[in-house]
Amino acid sequence: MARMKFLLDSDRCIECNACVTACKNENEVPWGINRRRVVTLNDGKPGERSVSMACMHCTDAPCAAVCPVSCFYTTADAIVLHDKDLCIGCGYCFYACPFGAPQYPRIGNFGSRGKMDKCTYCAGGPQADNSEAEFIQYGANRIAEGKLPLCAEMCSTKALLAGDGEVIAQIYRERVQRRGYGAGAWGWRTAYRETVAI
Amino acid sequence: MKIRILALFAVLMMGAALPAFAQGTAREPSVADEMAIQSLLTGNPVHGRITIPDQRAANLIQPQGREWREFHNVTLAWVGGIAVVGMLAILTVFRMVRGRIPIEGGRSGRTIQRFNVFERGNHWMVASCFIILALSGLNLTFGRHVLLPLVGPVAFTEISHWGKMAHNFLAFPFTLGLVFMLLLWIKDNIPNGTDIRWLKAGGGLVGHGEPESGRFNAGQKGIFWITVLGGAAVAVSGYMLVFPFFFTDIQGMQLSHIVHSIIAVLMIAVMVAHIYIGTVGMDGAVEAMTTGQVDLNWAKQHHNLWVEEEMAKGRGAAPPASAKAAGAD
Numbered sequence: 001m002a003r004m005k006f007l008l009d010s011d012r013c014i015e016c017n018a019c020v021t022a023c024k025n026e027n028e029v030p031w032g033i034n035r036r037r038v039v040t041l042n043d044g045k046p047g048e049r050s051v052s053m054a055c056m057h058c059t060d061a062p063c064a065a066v067c068p069v070s071c072f073y074t075t076a077d078a079i080v081l082h083d084k085d086l087c088i089g090c091g092y093c094f095y096a097c098p099f100g101a102p103q104y105p106r107i108g109n110f111g112s113r114g115k116m117d118k119c120t121y122c123a124g125g126p127q128a129d130n131s132e133a134e135f136i137q138y139g140a141n142r143i144a145e146g147k148l149p150l151c152a153e154m155c156s157t158k159a160l161l162a163g164d165g166e167v168i169a170q171i172y173r174e175r176v177q178r179r180g181y182g183a184g185a186w187g188w189r190t191a192y193r194e195t196v197a198i
Numbered sequence: 199m200k201i202r203i204l205a206l207f208a209v210l211m212m213g214a215a216l217p218a219f220a221q222g223t224a225r226e227p228s229v230a231d232e233m234a235i236q237s238l239l240t241g242n243p244v245h246g247r248i249t250i251p252d253q254r255a256a257n258l259i260q261p262q263g264r265e266w267r268e269f270h271n272v273t274l275a276w277v278g279g280i281a282v283v284g285m286l287a288i289l290t291v292f293r294m295v296r297g298r299i300p301i302e303g304g305r306s307g308r309t310i311q312r313f314n315v316f317e318r319g320n321h322w323m324v325a326s327c328f329i330i331l332a333l334s335g336l337n338l339t340f341g342r343h344v345l346l347p348l349v350g351p352v353a354f355t356e357i358s359h360w361g362k363m364a365h366n367f368l369a370f371p372f373t374l375g376l377v378f379m380l381l382l383w384i385k386d387n388i389p390n391g392t393d394i395r396w397l398k399a400g401g402g403l404v405g406h407g408e409p410e411s412g413r414f415n416a417g418q419k420g421i422f423w424i425t426v427l428g429g430a431a432v433a434v435s436g437y438m439l440v441f442p443f444f445f446t447d448i449q450g451m452q453l454s455h456i457v458h459s460i461i462a463v464l465m466i467a468v469m470v471a472h473i474y475i476g477t478v479g480m481d482g483a484v485e486a487m488t489t490g491q492v493d494l495n496w497a498k499q500h501h502n503l504w505v506e507e508e509m510a511k512g513r514g515a516a517p518p519a520s521a522k523a524a525g526a527d
């Protein structure tokens with residue numbers, strides 16, 4: 001089985017936000033919820049960098065570890081998903097997640113956040129694959145159709161890679177070797193406790 | 199610590215790679231990379247600019263999530279578990295050694311008013327809120343290990359959802375009750391010399407012969423201050439959690455949760471002891487909070503100075519104007 005990961009090559013990201021738009025559109029993500037976002041570090045200064053970030057589908061995922069109702073599960077491809085019918089909207093996964101990935105429909109005064117929503121790696125949720133219920137609750141299930149997440153597919157510079165960890169790490173490695181520099185795979189150390197050795 | 203070592207390792211690797219970069223077409227690692235590595239080293243979030251309204255999303259990486267996870271899953275579970283189970287164990291041993299504490303000399307049949315209806319009503323408001331807050335709070339810590347396997351995920355979510363709602367709303371009557379408690383009872387809860395003697399004598403819990411005490415003994419004063427001060431800390435940190443990100447940022451939220459839940463589990467342990475001694479642990483105690491009338495012998499045994507004060511009030515009271523001397527007519 002593949003071990004699905006995201007890899008962001010920040011030497012290529014041009015902050016075009018195509019990934020964000022693709023995600024919003026493909027999954028019909030409501031206003032106010034951002035499953036993917038682009039953060040620019042050192043904006044306007046030398047060495048500016050943009051990083052597209054969503055749920056990284058961590059190894060030993062912190063969100064799953066702290067969820068008081070244990071509503072997370074990991075697929076055979078190591079994609080971290082959750083069951084919205086079980087979520088109580090406590091917000092704990094947001095406190096634990098290193099990447100700020102979990103999102104809520106509302107800010108949540110008096111515990112009214114609503115059901116947590118996050119990047120599903122375009123793999124839907126616990127409902128039947130590509131059913132209407134699954135789409136309404138979780139968005140598209142491209143994985144069940146044999147496709148990869150749309151954000152990475154749409155990335156104009158291929159800064160954002162999605163797929164089996166080994167394969168995308170190899171692509172990145174070859175890139176860095178060819179061009180002679182690389183800032184490293186963003187967030188890998190935190191999410192997967194490893195980094196891409198060049 | 200592990201993260202820091204890893205990050206340091208990464209810095210060293212970059213340093214080693216620098217000369218190679220300097221020669222070729224390569225460029226130095228960018229300022230942003232250094233910023234990220236610095237942040238990892240110091241344990242600070244990697245923060246940037248974002249074009250969407252949700253400014254929390256500008257935090258790219260927040261390593262503190264890991265520490266909070268460790269706290270919630272390991273530290274809190276152990277501290278809470280040991281405190282509550284440990285207290286139950288202590289009480290069991292105490293029960294086996296001392297048994298139920300009897301009223302010395304039995305009941306007199308005469309009673310004295312200990313708490314008026316407002317004091318009792320307020321006590322029960324705080325107590326019932328506390329119990330529900332405690333159960334719904336502990337459910338978030340231990341429920342998935344204890345209750346989830348018993349009732350299944352759907353029922354457990356239902357319970358936890360209502361528990362969360364109850365927790366968030368009962369916070370308000372609980373806090374109000376604490377304020378009343380403070381106002382009603384603070385004057386009888388200022389520590390004084392009697393408390394030192396009471397503590398030295400072991401409060402009559404160990405050994406025999408109960409030391410002197412006013413309306414509240416040193417143990418009860420302790421419970422009072424734990425309730426008021428602990429309750430205040432739990433309330434302030436709790437309101438930070440009820441209005442997420444209104445007062446503070448992600449690190450503040452994590453800290454509020456840590457303060458809130460640790461103090462809460464310790465308070466729960468203390469209250470277990472309070473409930474025990476107030477009900478099944480001591481003959482004659484529970485009436486103080488039910489009818490408000492305690493047996494005079496109970497009162498003399500546990501609060502002799504207070505009884506004397508109350509009696510003196512009665513003796514010193516001015517007779518009503520209509521009163522006539524006995525046998526005057």
Ligand code: HEM
Binds near residue numbers: 090328333433462
């Ligand atoms: C006084 C006002 C209080 C407020 C505003 C408050 C609020 C909160 C909030 C918002 C949470 C986060 C989870 C959730 O959304 O329900 C929480 C967790 C918790 N509360 Fe409270 N609470 C209060 C009093 C108490 C009291 C008196 C206790 C204990 C007797 C308590 C025990 C706990 C525990 C143990 C947790 C954390 C459980 C976990 O994270 O594993 N709380 N509280």
Ligand code: SF4
Binds near residue numbers: 054062096099100
């Ligand atoms: S990135 Fe956050 S939400 Fe995604 S698996 Fe990791 S901890 Fe969970």
Ligand code: SF4
Binds near residue numbers: 088094115
């Ligand atoms: S918000 Fe939902 S998914 Fe996140 S920890 Fe709470 S119950 Fe679990």
